[in-house]
Amino acid sequence: MSRFGSLDPDLIQSGGCTDIYFPRCEAVLEKAGVNPFVVMEVSVASLPLGFGILAGLDSVMELFDGKPVTVFSMPEGSIFYEGEPVMVIEGYYRDIARFETALLGFLCHASGIATAAAHIVSLAAGRPVFSFGSRRQHPAIAPMIERAAWIGGGAGGGKKAAPPAAPPAGGEPPPHVPPLVTPQTGGGGNWGDAGPPPPGREGGGGGGGGGAGGGGAS
Numbered sequence: 450m451s452r453f454g455s456l457d458p459d460l461i462q463s464g465g466c467t468d469i470y471f472p473r474c475e476a477v478l479e480k481a482g483v484n485p486f487v488v489m490e491v492s493v494a495s496l497p498l499g500f501g502i503l504a505g506l507d508s509v510m511e512l513f514d515g516k517p518v519t520v521f522s523m524p525e526g527s528i529f530y531e532g533e534p535v536m537v538i539e540g541y542y543r544d545i546a547r548f549e550t551a552l553l554g555f556l557c558h559a560s561g562i563a564t565a566a567a568h569i570v571s572l573a574a575g576r577p578v579f580s581f582g583s584r585r586q587h588p589a590i591a592p593m594i595e596r597a598a599w600i601g602g603g604a605g606g607g608k609k610a611a612p613p614a615a616p617p618a619g620g621e622p623p624p625h626v627p628p629l630v631t632p633q634t635g636g637g638g639n640w641g642d643a644g645p646p647p648p649g650r651e652g653g654g655g656g657g658g659g660g661a662g663g664g665g666a667s
Contacts, residue, residue, distance in 0.1 A: 453587075454589075455587070461512070461551050462511075462512065464551075466551050466554075467548070467551070468549075471550070472547060475543050475546055475547065484541045484542055484543045486542075487539070487540070487541070487542045487545065488537060488539050489539075489545060491534060491536040491538070491553070491556065492532055492535065493535075494531060496531050498568055500564070501528070501529050501535075501560055501563075501564045502529075502560060502567045502600065502601050503524075503526065503527045503529055503556070503560055503563070504525055504526070504556075504560045504563035504596070504597040504601070505555040505557075505558065505559030505593075505597070506522055506536075506556075508559070509552055509555050509556060512552060513538075513548070516540075517540055517541070517544050519538070519539040521537040521538075522535065522536040522537075523535050523536070538552075558593070558597075559597040562597035562598055562601065563600045563601035564601060565601070566597070566600075566601030566602055566603045567602050570602035571602075577604035578603050578604055579603060579605050580594065580595055580598035580599070580603045580605070581606075594606075
């Protein structure tokens, strides 16, 4: 276990983040001298919105990097439907089995966020939608959240940790703390440029709270 309750990435890469029955299954097959060549299809049985947006492929490719398997996949951002394979993996079973847990976790979480973002974007009817979802998610996965929301059609993200493919939102709300911690009263003033704090206020005041967020996009 690494810091902040997150698994060490090397443990995920090596197949250590897996359901316990996979290593047990591997041990049984190894003892029996069985390791068949298999073709694995990844699909979903049901979708609440009737469609899905594929995301998380980058993490899957990193997971299988250097391993003796072949991966075929729809491009990220593709629309998929119930029962439709989004990915096919070929290889010997004992080279694939223990990675199934992480594989599905990467795809399901990122695709769920991308799909939710696409639904919200469609409801927004042309107005830009920005992701502030990591206020309600573990901060260690903030880059994944921002990227998945962007793949789903989001206009950008609200975190400094947003990956290059999903740049921080240019239209994000202005900072809400300065008017609260300065002598200025009655509103007014334009704090949207996020410039330096007024003289004498460096390091003062309290932090902000609240804010939008929740799920993958807001």
